[in-house]
Amino acid sequence: MDLSYSADEEGFRAELRQWLRDNPAGPEPERLDEWVAYGKAWQGKLFKAGWCGIAWPKEYGGRGATLIEQTIFQEEMARAKAPMLINLAGLTMGGPVLIAHGTEEQKHRHLKRILAADEIWCQGFSEPNAGSDLASLKTRAVLDGDSFIVTGQKVWTSFARYADWCMLLVRTDPEAPKHKGITFLLVDMHSPGITVRPLKQISGEEDFNEVFFEDVRVPRSNVIGELNGGWEIAITTLMHERATLTFTRQLQSRTALTDMLSFARRWQLNGMPATQSRLVRQQLAQAWVESEVIKFTAYRSLTKTLRGGIPGPEGSMEKLFWSEMYQRMLDVPLAMQGPYSQLVKDSAHVPDGGQWPHLMLYSRGRTIAAGSSEIQRNIIAERVLHLPREGK
Ligand SMILES: Cc1cc2nc3c(=O)[nH]c(=O)nc-3n(C[C@H](O)[C@H](O)[C@H](O)COP(=O)(O)OP(=O)(O)OC[C@H]3O[C@@H](n4cnc5c(N)ncnc54)[C@H](O)[C@@H]3O)c2cc1C
The missing domain is CATH 2.40.110.10 (Butyryl-CoA Dehydrogenase, subunit A, domain 2)
Structure with missing residues (x-):
C-alpha cells in the first residue's frame, strides 16, 4: 500500500478543496422531500463543475480520472462536511454495473443522467x-x-x-x-x-x-x-455497494469521531469536561484506534482494487468491521450524556442538537443493510478463509 500522492493528485486535491470552499452547499433541510430537491441541486452543481463520476469514462459524462482521484474526492467531501450525494444507488451500483455489463445504448441513455442527478x-x-x-x-x-x-x-x-x-x-x-x-x-x-x-x-x-x-x-x-444471467450481476453490484459505500462511510465516521471529541471537551461530567474522566478517555482512545484500523483496511482494499479491477469478497470484512465499530463508537457520547441521551431533537435541553441519539438510531440499520453481519461472517468464512460451506 502506497499512501503518498503524486504532484498531479495533490493538484487535484487543492483544486477541489478550493472549489468546495468557493461553493458551500448551505444548510441541509430537515424534511426528506425538501432534502431531495436540495440534494439533486447539489449533485447537479458538482456535475456541471466536473466533480461527479471522477473515475467514470469521459464519453459518458465522467472525468476519466483514476480511482485514487475518486478517493481524494471522497476524502475532501468528508473533510468539507459536504452533503451526501443523493443518487447513491446510481453512483455506487447502477453506473458501475452499466459500465461493466450494459449495452452502448444503455450507457448513453443512463450514465450522464445518473451523474447529473437528473434521474434518481x-x-x-x-x-x-x-x-x-x-x-x-x-x-x-x-x-x-x-x-x-x-x-x-x-x-x-x-x-x-x-x-x-x-x-x-x-x-x-x-x-x-x-x-x-x-x-x-x-x-x-x-x-x-x-x-x-x-x-x-x-x-x-x-x-x-x-x-x-x-x-x-x-x-x-x-x-x-x-x-x-442476473445473479452474477447482482453479486457484482453488492460487492460494489459494500466496497464503495464502506469507503465513503468510514470517512464520514471519522468526521463523527472528530465531532465527538469536540463534544467530550465541552460536555461536563461531575463538574469537569468529560475528557477528564478516565473511563471516557479510554473509550475515546478505543474509538480512535478502531477508526484508524478501518481507515487502513479501507486503503488496503482500495490498493487491491487498483491492481485488480472489481472489488472482491474482502469488502465484507470492511463492511462488517466498519458497521459494528460505528455502533460501538456512537455508544460513547450517549453514555456521556446519561439520561439526556433520551431527549429528542427538538427538546429544549437536548445536547448538541440531538445529533448523537439520532446517529445511533440510524446506525442500527448499518449492520443489516448491504447484507447483515451474520451474512458478512459467512462470506468471509467461505470465500476469504475458504472454510467449509454453511450446512456442509
Ligand atoms: C437502512 C437499510 C436500507 C436498505 N436499503 C435497501 C435497498 O435500497 N434495496 C434493497 O433491495 N434492500 C435494502 N435493504 C434491505 C437489506 O438488504 C436486507 O434487510 C438485508 O439483506 C437482510 O434481509 P432481511 O431484512 O430480509 O433479514 P433476514 O434475511 O430475514 O434475516 C433475519 C436475521 O437472520 C439472520 N440470518 C439470515 N440468514 C442467515 C444465515 N444463513 N446465517 C446466519 N444468520 C442468518 C440475519 O443476519 C438477520 O439477523 C435495506 C436495509 C436497511 C436496514
Missing part, C-alpha cells in the same frame, strides 16, 4: 421472504412479445418514492435452479402498475419503502446482461 435510481433486490437469502426472490417477469410483465413485491427499497429507475431482480425462469433463473431488469418507476408505500424507520425518517408491481410492462431491451 433505487435498488429493488430485497423482498419480504428474500433478504439474506436473496436468490429465493419471487417477483416474476414473464415475456410477452417485446416486453416483460412484472408482478410481485419488493421491500426496504431506499429512496423508491423519489426514484425514476429501479434495478430490479426478477425471476424469469421458475423451473431453473434458483440462482439460474434470475434477470437484472431496469424498470422505469413511473410505469403504470407500480405502487410505492413509505416505511417509517426507528430514527423517524422514511427513507425506505415497499414497492408493489402489478402487471408492469417493461421493455425487453431493459435487461442488463443476459436473460437469466
Whole structure:
C-alpha cells in the first residue's frame, strides 16, 4: 500500500478543496422531500463543475480520472462536511454495473443522467421472504412479445418514492435452479402498475419503502446482461455497494469521531469536561484506534482494487468491521450524556442538537443493510478463509 500522492493528485486535491470552499452547499433541510430537491441541486452543481463520476469514462459524462482521484474526492467531501450525494444507488451500483455489463445504448441513455442527478435510481433486490437469502426472490417477469410483465413485491427499497429507475431482480425462469433463473431488469418507476408505500424507520425518517408491481410492462431491451444471467450481476453490484459505500462511510465516521471529541471537551461530567474522566478517555482512545484500523483496511482494499479491477469478497470484512465499530463508537457520547441521551431533537435541553441519539438510531440499520453481519461472517468464512460451506 502506497499512501503518498503524486504532484498531479495533490493538484487535484487543492483544486477541489478550493472549489468546495468557493461553493458551500448551505444548510441541509430537515424534511426528506425538501432534502431531495436540495440534494439533486447539489449533485447537479458538482456535475456541471466536473466533480461527479471522477473515475467514470469521459464519453459518458465522467472525468476519466483514476480511482485514487475518486478517493481524494471522497476524502475532501468528508473533510468539507459536504452533503451526501443523493443518487447513491446510481453512483455506487447502477453506473458501475452499466459500465461493466450494459449495452452502448444503455450507457448513453443512463450514465450522464445518473451523474447529473437528473434521474434518481433505487435498488429493488430485497423482498419480504428474500433478504439474506436473496436468490429465493419471487417477483416474476414473464415475456410477452417485446416486453416483460412484472408482478410481485419488493421491500426496504431506499429512496423508491423519489426514484425514476429501479434495478430490479426478477425471476424469469421458475423451473431453473434458483440462482439460474434470475434477470437484472431496469424498470422505469413511473410505469403504470407500480405502487410505492413509505416505511417509517426507528430514527423517524422514511427513507425506505415497499414497492408493489402489478402487471408492469417493461421493455425487453431493459435487461442488463443476459436473460437469466442476473445473479452474477447482482453479486457484482453488492460487492460494489459494500466496497464503495464502506469507503465513503468510514470517512464520514471519522468526521463523527472528530465531532465527538469536540463534544467530550465541552460536555461536563461531575463538574469537569468529560475528557477528564478516565473511563471516557479510554473509550475515546478505543474509538480512535478502531477508526484508524478501518481507515487502513479501507486503503488496503482500495490498493487491491487498483491492481485488480472489481472489488472482491474482502469488502465484507470492511463492511462488517466498519458497521459494528460505528455502533460501538456512537455508544460513547450517549453514555456521556446519561439520561439526556433520551431527549429528542427538538427538546429544549437536548445536547448538541440531538445529533448523537439520532446517529445511533440510524446506525442500527448499518449492520443489516448491504447484507447483515451474520451474512458478512459467512462470506468471509467461505470465500476469504475458504472454510467449509454453511450446512456442509
Ligand atoms: C437502512 C437499510 C436500507 C436498505 N436499503 C435497501 C435497498 O435500497 N434495496 C434493497 O433491495 N434492500 C435494502 N435493504 C434491505 C437489506 O438488504 C436486507 O434487510 C438485508 O439483506 C437482510 O434481509 P432481511 O431484512 O430480509 O433479514 P433476514 O434475511 O430475514 O434475516 C433475519 C436475521 O437472520 C439472520 N440470518 C439470515 N440468514 C442467515 C444465515 N444463513 N446465517 C446466519 N444468520 C442468518 C440475519 O443476519 C438477520 O439477523 C435495506 C436495509 C436497511 C436496514
